[in-house]
Amino acid sequence: MAWTYKAGIPIYTQIISIIKTRIANGTYPAGTRLPAVRELAVDAGVNPNTMQRALAELERSGIIYSIRTSGRFVTEDTAMLGDLRKSLGREQIAALFASLRALGMTEDEIVAAVQEWRRAGMAEREVQDGNT
């Protein structure tokens, strides 16, 4: 039911990340209307105040905007959305590097492993294409 939340970080911050991700991956497509605060709050399993706070932050950053009687909308600004994807992507890469470093790999080893993984993936797909 509810989204899951971690310790140590305020919930509204986590909600901001989740909504940003959803915008970036197209769950809330560009230019479309977001569900109402109450609905989002129920979905997220949080207090509407908390959701409101998160949405206010997002509005301030420009990712979403509100029209008084109509509700809140995702921006159509493709540049901004592109930047969002990039920054979310960077966060994921940073996280990946952090966890692989924790396994003892150096940054060069990590880059090499990624390229190897990609090559193996492409080869597998060729085999599959050959079989069909």
Place this chain on the structure above:
Amino acid sequence: MGILDCRNLTKKYGADTALDNVNLELIPGRIVGLLGPNGSGKTTLIKLCMNLLKPTSGEILIDGMKPGPYTKSLVSYLPDRDILENWMNVLQLLDFYTDFYQDFDAGRAVNMLSSLGIDERMPLRKMSKGTREKVQLIMTMSRRAKVYLLDEPIAGVDPAARDYILRTIISNYDPEAMVLISTHLIADVESVLDEAIFIRQGRVDLFDSCDSIRERTGLTLDEYFRRTYHFE
């Protein structure tokens, strides 16, 4: 002055102190958790709100007034037990609430009941305990009250019902009302709470916004509770 104020509120039973000098100011628009181990004084505090008990000293005020018939018209109370008149069926229960509470929204109640597929003509005593609890909750949340007192609303209830209850609490949110959820099942409710009151042995240890507590301690409320009260 908030919608619910406790000023030096003390309740003693002979030598036993159930509440010791409690001071709280709860304002509308918040969902507040009253969190503490069993026997910490949570139910005592709620009963004092409802005039089911009288303070030994200090005072408790709802909208600036002492508990009495008028404040009861502002407060919607969900006790932690089966309280409905079991001879009634749901229709009669709806009439009952409409009769006594001006702020009762029968339409809202009917919607919630039908979304759960509850048959209005069925007598309450024929329902399963879980269904009766849901009916009790629906009645309580269908009032447009200023204060909602929910005493252990999710204890002893299956996970699906727990979800339903929490969703109902969220979707009934009213910026002019204050919801007080008393529970010891903190992990399940903490994402719903704005503020938390940590109470132990009749004393309020902490009253703060949940986000502050999380930032300060780096823990979830549940983890914080476990660490602080782990020998109770």
Place this chain on the structure above:
Amino acid sequence: MFGKVFKYEMKAVRRILLPLYGAMILVALLFGLTTSMTTDFSGVGEGLPVIVDIAEIILSMLFFTGLTACGVITFVVLIRRFYSDFLGSEGYLQLALPVTTNVHLAARTLTAFLWTLLSGVTALLSLAVLVFIFSFEIQDLAGFFRDILNAIRSLEIPPLSMILLLLAGLASCLSGIAHLYASIAIGSLWSGHRMIGSVLAYIGTGFVWSTLDGFLGAALDNSSDFLPFHIAGIPFSLEYSVLGAMVLLALIQFILYYIAAWLILDKALNLD
């Protein structure tokens, strides 16, 4: 608000008692029928099947136990209602209502009073039905009733006495109910021993009152005995002053018990 609380109290009680009283009267009816059938008035009784005899016996048992049962069940239902409304789970629902303690208490008192009266009426009605049916066999029905009326008239009870007697009965009924309620309220103060506490309170307060009653009776009236028990005792004296005093005393009792119950329920409630 009083009207609403009273309405629901009546609803809750009548769903049990109304069918019960209805059944009682039905039993009286059937009993009367079978008895009049089996009683040999005109020599017809010889040819009736045995089953009617058996039915009559069963119905006679039902009738007499039924009369007792009506009284007992009425008592139990009313007491249980009071108890659960103020001291049991239903208390959480009832006492959360935006209503004063007095309204709660008054509604229960009135409900109990009405149903107690109704139970008495049902008993009388059952007997009347019995007599009525039986009297089909009596040739001179009108004469029968004339005889009863004459018998009552021969007692030479002045009408004012009858009225006072009636009022005394009603007032005793009220004070009896208030006595029970006050005892339950007092008993609730002894946590963990509410039941025993109530019984002790009942006996204790009853004893105190009957002592007072006795003194008052002795002071008021020298010629005849004045029974101290407040539960509709049969007065030996039909003098207006005595009867009037009885009514007054019963009312005073009622008020005192009511206030005691109210004080405890309002100030010292101990909901489980």
